[in-house]
Amino acid sequence: MMNELLFRTARNVAQEVFGNRIYKRGLIEFSSYCKNDCYYCGIRRSNQSADRYRLTKDQILSCCESGYRLGFRTFVLQGGEDPYYSDERMLPIVSEIREKYPDCAITLSLGERSYESYKRLFEAGANRYLLRHEAADPNLYRKLHPEKMSLENREECLWNLKDIGYQVGTGFMVGVPGQTEEALQEDIAFIRKLCPEMIGIGPYINHKDTPLAGEKNGTLEQTLKLLAIFRIMFPHALIPATTALGTIHPRGREMGIMAGANVVMPNLSPVDVRKKYLLYDNKICTGEEAAECQHCLQRRMESIGYQLVEDRGDYHV
Numbered sequence: 001m002m003n004e005l006l007f008r009t010a011r012n013v014a015q016e017v018f019g020n021r022i023y024k025r026g027l028i029e030f031s032s033y034c035k036n037d038c039y040y041c042g043i044r045r046s047n048q049s050a051d052r053y054r055l056t057k058d059q060i061l062s063c064c065e066s067g068y069r070l071g072f073r074t075f076v077l078q079g080g081e082d083p084y085y086s087d088e089r090m091l092p093i094v095s096e097i098r099e100k101y102p103d104c105a106i107t108l109s110l111g112e113r114s115y116e117s118y119k120r121l122f123e124a125g126a127n128r129y130l131l132r133h134e135a136a137d138p139n140l141y142r143k144l145h146p147e148k149m150s151l152e153n154r155e156e157c158l159w160n161l162k163d164i165g166y167q168v169g170t171g172f173m174v175g176v177p178g179q180t181e182e183a184l185q186e187d188i189a190f191i192r193k194l195c196p197e198m199i200g201i202g203p204y205i206n207h208k209d210t211p212l213a214g215e216k217n218g219t220l221e222q223t224l225k226l227l228a229i230f231r232i233m234f235p236h237a238l239i240p241a242t243t244a245l246g247t248i249h250p251r252g253r254e255m256g257i258m259a260g261a262n263v264v265m266p267n268l269s270p271v272d273v274r275k276k277y278l279l280y281d282n283k284i285c286t287g288e289e290a291a292e293c294q295h296c297l298q299r300r301m302e303s304i305g306y307q308l309v310e311d312r313g314d315y316h317v
C-alpha cells in the first residue's frame with residue numbers, strides 16, 4: 001500500500017508509548033435530537049425522516065452497567081445538541097455515574113455550551129470532553145454550517161474546556177466537500193495550537209437526507225495519512241480508529257491502528273435505538289449488542305497483534 005513508510009513510522013511512535021495496548025471507550029448515544037442544522041449530518045434538525053429518541057437516566061445507567069461488566073472504564077455520553085438535556089437534567093446523570101463508577105472516566109460529547117455549564121458538569125464528575133472543531137478554515141466552516149453557528153464560538157468552547165481542566169478532544173472529517181489542501185493545513189495548525197489530548201478524525205460519509213447527499217465520500221487513504229501525521233505530531237495523544245473509518249472499509253479500523261491510532265469506541269447504546277443515531281449512511285454495528293461489538297473488536301485487534309485493555313486510558317506524558 002502507498003504511504004507504508006509513513007504508517008509504519010506512526011505505528012512505531014504509538015507502540016513506543018502504548019505498546020500493543022488499545023484502549024476502549026463505551027459510546028452511549030443518548031439523544032438523536034439536535035437543534036443544529038449542519039449540512040453534513042444525518043441528525044440535523046431539518047431532517048424530517050430522522051427517527052428521534054432520548055434515553056432516560058435509567059437507560060443510560062444500565063448502558064454503563066453492562067459496559068462496566070464488559071470491562072469498559074470510560075463511558076462516552078454523546079448526543080445531538082438537545083436543549084432537553086439542560087444542566088438540570090444532565091448534572092444528576094453525570095453525578096450518579098460518578099458515584100456508581102468512581103474508577104471510570106466520564107467523557108461528554110454534548111456540543112457547545114456555556115463556560116458555566118461546562119464547569120458545573122466538570123464539577124459533577126466529568127473528566128473529558130469531545131468537541132470536533134469540524135473545520136478551522138473560516139470559509140469551509142461557513143460552507144458546512146448555517147449562519148447560526150460560528151467557528152469563533154466553537155474554538156472558544158474548546159479553550160474554555162481546557163481552562164476548566166477537561167482532557168479535550170477535537171477533530172474533523174477528512175474529505176468533507178469543499179475541503180482544500182489549504183483548509184487541511186488550517187486544521188493541522190489549529191490542532192497544533194490547541195494541543196488536544198484526543199484527536200478524532202474520520203472520513204466524511206454522505207447521508208442521503210442532507211444537503212450534501214450525492215457528494216463524494218472521504219477516502220480511506222487520506223484519512224489514514226492524516227491519522228499517521230497526527231500520531232507523529234502527538235506521540236501521547238489518544239487517537240481513535242473511528243466507526244466512520246470502519247464504515248468506509250471492512251478493515252478500516254484495523255488499518256487505523258496500523259497507522260497509529262490507539263483507541264476504539266464500541267457502541268453501548270441499546271440496540272433498539274442504534275439505527276436512529278445515523279450521522280451518515282451505512283453505519284456499522286447498528287444491529288449488534290454491546291457484547292457482540294466488544295468481542296468482534298477484540299478479535300479484530302488480536303488479528304493484527306494488538307490487545308484491548310481494561311483501563312481508563314487517561315492522557316499522560
Ligand code: 5AD
Pocket residue numbers: 040041042131132134171172173202203204205206207244279280
Ligand atoms: N460523515 C462522517 N462524520 C460525520 N459527523 C457528522 N456527520 C458526519 C458524516 N456525514 C461527525 C462530526 C461530528 C461527529 C460526532 O460525527 O465530525 O463531530
Ligand code: FES
Pocket residue numbers: 266284285288292293294296297
Ligand atoms: Fe460492532 Fe464488529 S465492532 S460488530
